[in-house]
Amino acid sequence: xxxxxxxxxxxxxxxxxxxxxxxxxxxxxxxxxxxxxxxxxxxxxxxxxxxxxxxxxxxxxxxxxxxxxxxxxxxxxxxxxxxxxxxxxxxxxxxxxxxxxxxxxxxxxxxxxxxxxxxxxxxxxxxxxxxxxxxxxxxxxxxxxxxxxxxxxxxxxxxxxxxxxxxxxxxxxxxxxxxxxxxxxxxxxxxxxxxxxxxxxxxxxxxxxxxxxxxxxxxxxxxxxxxxxxxxxxxxxxxxxxxxxxxxxxxxxxxxxxxxxxxxxxxxxxxxxxxxxxxxxxxxxxxxxxxxxxxxxxxxxxxxxxxxxxxxxxxxxxxxxxxxxxxxxxxxxxxxxxxxxxxxxxxxxxxxxxxxxxxx
Numbered sequence: 001x002x003x004x005x006x007x008x009x010x011x012x013x014x015x016x017x018x019x020x021x022x023x024x025x026x027x028x029x030x031x032x033x034x035x036x037x038x039x040x041x042x043x044x045x046x047x048x049x050x051x052x053x054x055x056x057x058x059x060x061x062x063x064x065x066x067x068x069x070x071x072x073x074x075x076x077x078x079x080x081x082x083x084x085x086x087x088x089x090x091x092x093x094x095x096x097x098x099x100x101x102x103x104x105x106x107x108x109x110x111x112x113x114x115x116x117x118x119x120x121x122x123x124x125x126x127x128x129x130x131x132x133x134x135x136x137x138x139x140x141x142x143x144x145x146x147x148x149x150x151x152x153x154x155x156x157x158x159x160x161x162x163x164x165x166x167x168x169x170x171x172x173x174x175x176x177x178x179x180x181x182x183x184x185x186x187x188x189x190x191x192x193x194x195x196x197x198x199x200x201x202x203x204x205x206x207x208x209x210x211x212x213x214x215x216x217x218x219x220x221x222x223x224x225x226x227x228x229x230x231x232x233x234x235x236x237x238x239x240x241x242x243x244x245x246x247x248x249x250x251x252x253x254x255x256x257x258x259x260x261x262x263x264x265x266x267x268x269x270x271x272x273x274x275x276x277x278x279x280x281x282x283x284x285x286x287x288x289x290x291x292x293x294x295x296x297x298x299x300x301x302x303x304x305x306x307x308x309x310x311x312x313x314x315x316x317x318x319x320x321x322x323x324x325x326x327x328x329x330x331x332x333x334x335x336x337x338x339x340x341x342x343x344x345x346x347x348x349x350x351x352x353x354x355x356x357x358x359x360x
Contacts, residue, residue, distance in 0.1 A: 015058035043258030051265035073228025127153030200243035314340035
């Protein structure tokens with residue numbers, strides 16, 4: 001059976017179900033193997049490998065990609081609830097420092113990587129971004145960047161962070177027995193589960209989609225994602241009634257993001273991975289990003305007097321969920337960690353697309 005890339009009326013629904021089933025299989029296998037960001041990477045590995053082997057598979061159509069952008073923007077924006085707005089005022093200066101650092105190193109390291117490798121500047125910037133993998137993947141898709149290479153940068157950085165940070169935390173714990181006390185009593189990572197109202201959910205997606213469509217019309221890369229995020233943040237702040245998908249559905253949307261990346265795999269992809277051209281830029285990205293995060297964490301520690309491990313986790317160049325979960329697991333303040341990661345991610349997701357719209 002042959003499948004055609006892109007949108008058409010008679011798109012084979014069974015082919016799409018096959019593609020998504022492979023993505024879910026990859027997600028579940030990734031969970032078993034403790035692969036970071038398993039819903040995204042699992043599908044990339046399964047479907048990407050099959051494409052590299054020359055097996056004909058369906059492609060994710062652009063209409064589905066747009067819906068995934070809206071869904072992800074809505075769910076990310078929903079994390080910035082009114083409690084987050086109030087708490088953010090208490091950590092405004094560290095949030096500004098971390099957000100500024102994230103934007104600066106994304107642009108600076110992106111330019112350097114483009115100078116020392118055959119990669120283009122857009123791929124270099126997206127690969128250097130310490131924003132979320134799914135969101136940067138959407139940007140890569142919309143800016144014609146090399147999404148496969150961009151994913152490799154993010155995967156290497158996440159793996160390096162997860163290998164290096166826990167031993168450092170253990171070392172600090174042994175060196176300094178006295179831990180600071182938490183200043184916050186309520187975690188924004190606790191899920192609120194209001195009754196699901198389908199009609200309100202549909203209206204929320206329609207409104208977010210209209211806003212995202214407007215941004216796409218204006219030329220904003222990943223306009224669906226950015227539009228959905230902005231709409232939800234504004235609606236929350238103005239107390240406009242909205243309905244967000246249940247939190248457990250996020251992984252299903254992330255599977256789709258992974259399948260979107262797999263659209264770009266082909267037998268020639270293996271040649272890129274094995275060429276050796278990416279070794280130097282990958283090492284540069286990992287080493288200098290981790291090093292700069294340590295400097296930022298120390299600066300926030302001296303500025304605020306917070307527990308150093310909290311500053312350390314808040315500045316980590318890995319995912320919001322991973323670092324907040326690690327803070328909870330180790331018994332440190334998840335509020336500061338989650339809010340600082342959230343402020344950094346929202347800043348990157350808003351700044352980078354508009355910069356690309358203006359300059360690229």
